[in-house]
Amino acid sequence: MDLSTFQQYTAWHAEWNHRQYAAPAEPWRLVEVPLTEVTYFTNEIRLNWGLGRVQGGDWGVDGDHRLLRETPRYCSLEQHFEKGVPWERTELYARAAQQIESGNQVRGYESLGAFRERRCEYIDDLYRSIKTEGYRPNEKEGHHPADDNAFEDAYAHHLEPLVVIDRDGEPLLTEGFHRFIIADLLQLDSIPVYVLCRHVEWQRTRDRVAGVPSGEFPEKLSSLRCHPDLTDIMSSSG
Numbered sequence: 001m002d003l004s005t006f007q008q009y010t011a012w013h014a015e016w017n018h019r020q021y022a023a024p025a026e027p028w029r030l031v032e033v034p035l036t037e038v039t040y041f042t043n044e045i046r047l048n049w050g051l052g053r054v055q056g057g058d059w060g061v062d063g064d065h066r067l068l069r070e071t072p073r074y075c076s077l078e079q080h081f082e083k084g085v086p087w088e089r090t091e092l093y094a095r096a097a098q099q100i101e102s103g104n105q106v107r108g109y110e111s112l113g114a115f116r117e118r119r120c121e122y123i124d125d126l127y128r129s130i131k132t133e134g135y136r137p138n139e140k141e142g143h144h145p146a147d148d149n150a151f152e153d154a155y156a157h158h159l160e161p162l163v164v165i166d167r168d169g170e171p172l173l174t175e176g177f178h179r180f181i182i183a184d185l186l187q188l189d190s191i192p193v194y195v196l197c198r199h200v201e202w203q204r205t206r207d208r209v210a211g212v213p214s215g216e217f218p219e220k221l222s223s224l225r226c227h228p229d230l231t232d233i234m235s236s237s238g
């Protein structure tokens with residue numbers, strides 16, 4: 001799928017959501033998510049059906065999710081950037097070597113040398129950029145592995161990190177791991193993300209919040225006053 005098709009799906013979901021819900025979110029609105037509020041990641045929701053979907057089911061914290069900061073990817077970047085461990089001694093590199101030695105590609109790279117020279121160097125460059133210049137949107141970054149590797153040119157790699165929001169309002173990371181991890185290691189407060197999908201129960205919460213008259217915010221929802229995915233509708237609810 002290309003970005004144009006992804007945008008078409010996004011537009012279709014936006015139109016559907018406006019017909020179904022009282023407080024649909026603008027799909028291309030960036031949500032500033034505090035990094036400390038993202039604990040898990042999940043691959044349960046498919047990427048290629050566009051942004052801003054609303055979907056029911058058992059996905060989310062009760063489904064297939066994993067602790068983000070315990071993954072080999074997070075631990076490898078932590079070792080490399082905070083402890084000076086060479087890429088070649090990280091689990092990320094070891095897993096890439098195992099895959100390539102088995103005859104598979106890793107992120108489109110067919111050789112370990114190319115993976116080391118291009119992918120790992122890109123991650124190093126990204127870390128230096130965010131550390132010295134602050135977090136910048138994806139499209140404003142300079143050289144990207146996509147210049148050398150068609151796989152890296154996938155539409156998702158040119159978007160901001162993607163999250164899904166479960167029934168209780170918890171954001172789970174689903175794309176943009178390296179940018180998120182680097183921002184977290186550098187102890188940034190928050191980064192802008194796109195919402196790939198909201199659980200239907202969370203969307204119903206958005207609808208309830210949007211329907212609350214000014215000054216009458218219900219006590220049972222008071223913990224949500226500062227939720228980053230409600231800032232677009234809080235002005236109408238007080």
